[in-house]
Amino acid sequence: MSILHVVSISGGKDSAATAILALETQPRESLRFVMADTGNEHESTLEYVEYMQRHLGIHIQILRADFSEEVVRFRDYVRDHWPRKGVPPADCERAIAALVPTGNPFLDLCIWKGRFPSRKAQFCTEFLKTKPLVEYQLSLIDSGQCEAVWSWQGVRIDESYSRRIRLQGTGACVRAFDVAGGGVYNYRPILRWTADDCFEAHRLVGLEPNPLYRQGMSRVGCMPCINANKDEVLEISKRFPRHIDRLEMWEARVSAASKRQEASFFPDPNRDAHLNKRGIRNVVAWSQTQRGGQVTDWIRVHEEPKACESAYGLCE
Ligand code: SF4
Incomplete structure (x- = not known):
């Protein structure tokens, strides 16, 4: 069975370590690197991803979700339904004027939803990262480029309590590999790594960590993340x-x-x-x-x- 290994890059230390491991262990022609650009990234992270490409000699495909149609569809809904629901005309006009796509995935998602994500409603991950990545992976299979995809995910169980519980459950086993469906398999090769292990992987190949780690940030990615403390x-x-x-x-x-x-x-x-x-x-x-x-x-x-x-x- 022909397999393609898709490595998700975030610009952070964990995904960089995962990419380094994939390059060490898999044939280059079987590797694909992708980054979901949420539109809420720090410019240093985007520059860092460019640097990673040059330093590691890889191509990182940027995936950007597009919510233009959803925003426009919701604007039509507001125009046709809000007045009948008793919303004052001035409020309808204000909303219609604001319901214009900006081209920024994070902002357009929030305009469409009429709210920002939260810890309890963390829809940003699903819409801005998971969905574009799954669509990309399935397109590799549908277009006949491979029969199966291993989705390499740079997650570690000591990263957060909730992640530990989700991935490790009772502690009896750790889900490093599972079936996602449709020919896609989740692979989490650095589950038991520490943060130091990840930086050690950087040192082994001479890759600098994302500069934001030296500017007081304990995590990089969205700037800021809705979960920032x-x-x-x-x-x-x-x-x-x-x-x-x-x-x-x-x-x-x-x-x-x-x-x-x-x-x-x-x-x-x-x-x-x-x-x-x-x-x-x-x-x-x-x-x-x-x-x-x-x-x-x-x-x-x-x-x-x-x-x-x-x-x-x-x-x-
Ligand atoms: S990094 Fe934070 S804000 Fe960005 S998609 Fe993930 S949970 Fe949402």
Whole structure:
């Protein structure tokens, strides 16, 4: 049976280590590298993916989901149905004006859904990463380029508690390989690796890690991820204020397209406290506080970001 090995690249250390392992163990002609560009990537990550291609001598195909049709279809729905549902004409016009595709997958997905994803409704992963990747993999089989696809996924069980539970269950076994269906098999070769193991793989082939790891980021990928914690939000606001400005614009656009006229990238962190407003600026203000969210931590707010700061000891 002819097999193609499709390695998903995110720009992070785990997927880079997986790519290095695939290059070490599989014939080059059987390898395909893909990256799902969510439209919410840091420019350094996109540059890093270019660098990876040059350094490893590979081609990374960029996959971008397109929600133009969904946005336009929803605009037609708003025009035809909202007035009959009693939505005031001014609100209908506001939403119709906002329901225009931007060409950015993350933003268009949120405009279409009328909200941002959340921990409980993490639809971004499914629509922006999983679906484009599965479609690509099935197209390899449908077009006769192979009979089966091994989908190489750079996930590690020590990365997060929820991932450990999902992949390891009771701890009796670890699902490193399973059948996804339609001729596609999931393969997770670095499940038991540590973060250090991943950086060691980089060193073995002389590949620099994504520079964001030396700028205080413990994870790279979306900038920011909806799951970013308080410290990450503070670090991002100090190092990359442009991305906070962008999120503020995105919030205005998605709010205008939504019936509730309200959409925030992060949930309200302080529902009961004085920062009882939604929106990225309030989340940044909250990230500047000490535990409890009441008192601003002026030392951390005014502390200059270090030239090199890594949660993984890369600056030592
Ligand atoms: S990295 Fe975070 S924001 Fe981006 S798709 Fe994944 S869960 Fe969503």
